[in-house]
Amino acid sequence: MKNQELATIFYEMADLLEILQVPWKPNAFRKAARTIETLSKPIEDVYANGGVKALKELPGVGDAIANKTEEFLKTGKIKELHELEQRIPKGVDEMMHIPGLGPKKAVMLNKELHIKNLRDLQRAAETGKIRKLAGFGEKSEQEILKGLSLHAQGQERKSLLMGLDIARELQSRLKTLAGVERVEVAGSVRRRKETIADIDLFVTSKNAAKVMDFFTTMSDVTRILAKGPTKSAVLIGNLQADVRVLEPKSFGAALQYFTGSKEHNVRVRQIAIDKGFKLNEYGLFTRAGKYVAGKTEQDIYKKLNLQYPEPELRENTGEIEAKKLPTLIPYDAIKGDCHMHTRWSDGGNTTEEMVRAAIEKGYEYLAITDHSKSSIIANGLDEKRLLKHCEEIDTLQKKFPQIVILKGSEVDIRKDGSLDYKPAILKQLDIVMASAHQRFTPDRAAATQRYLKVIQSGNVTAISHPTGRLINAREPIDFDFEKVAQACADANVFLEINSSPSRLDLKDSLIRTAKELNAPFIINTDSHTTEHLRFIELGIAQARRGWLEAKDVVNTLPRKKFLSAIK
């Protein structure tokens, strides 16, 4: 799967074009990169099945980018990228990835201080050299240092989406090998942690050597880190993947051990010791070394007199002590996706395409929620266009009677806590997702008040991506979450769990907090193309990590009950 590699090239080209101040093109390249990055099937398959013509059908991909994609698939590179790199001083592109630094400042830092990499940048900031430049000050120096550490975190941990895609791809490859009986994914991918560091795979096979050979010679391996008789590690792109071949009698023990988390395992192993056992990756043993269990995880937990914790719960945050663990919301429980965009604002597909995709997913209902007028950059809809879009939805509803199409909006919350459309307009909609897009002032009390005003307005269904955080890129809005969650519980306003891989907003601990306050939830994808509808799995995973059951989430309800619940 070369999607990520190609998307990275297009992002890179976008950055370089931006440094050169070429208008429009950077956005076009980014849009195409996003499409390719979130595609569920390998880009090489799209090309193999339909050539350049099929590539051009992808949202944001036209003649030029389709041809460049073809060039990449045929030659492994894109000439224009190298030409661009020649024209830009070293380090400028890298610096642009630091939050707070754009093309102008990056060029200036390179020119004035001869900064050629992030280490130079760190040193210059620490020694107070940057503040002396025109346009910089003490504060921007601090921001650069903060940005550097945020960036470093992002380098280490990848998105869960990427981890899952690659883990599943490797899993299915290994399954095709003769002699392989079972393949499982462990580690933080199995726990569905919002970011992952590497991929752990476990295999039972009669021919371990063959598995090792296969794994280390796959076409997308960029480096072999280790290769032994039963364990190998490789880099795929810059993501590490490990595989181990195990005896069936140790399979469950290894799965348990390497699923973690570390904190969970420490507790479980301590309990084993207290009960006169020893637990390691080969099994549960008596003190004398006699094998007691290990074939399945269930056997081990049972022998230790513990409830079986689903992997998403294994963080040592109460799952060991809980009298009764929750019955987590199943991965197929969602009956409708209620936050998505179309070409009317910044989405990549038409309304009809989104509807068809939702039907294909087996949903009973969906909501179209394009941006409101303040989101100018996202081509937000003014009242006139909104109402026109509603007419289109009416027409589509007649065409597709098998699914309920809700008229909605992702309405911007303004600085003063008012909404971007007047109540009279909002009343005409079936569902209103309120979103804070501007960062506002960093004033906790004001931010809390703003949310309370929105929740108590009686005009909104839900609060979308409530904290506004972007994983490894942007800090959450600072507000009194408990107060806001309590207000949601009181007013029956839903807290959205946004499934977008870069958001996963709310995070697990906040979900648990809100659940304890009886706040109601809705899980949505915030899709910008039909492909994004698959993100729902990530939102459900997040909900499970927050200990939610199906009954806690409104869009697990069948259509009739759902419609009356959001009234």
Add this chain to the structure above:
DNA sequence: GCCGTTTTCGGCCCGACTGTTTTCAGTCG
């Protein structure tokens, strides 16, 4: 470079915020 409920050519990427400024430049969504 992409796209078509305003257009197959000419729009699109504007406005708020921040920090550094004494009236504005750069960044970000």
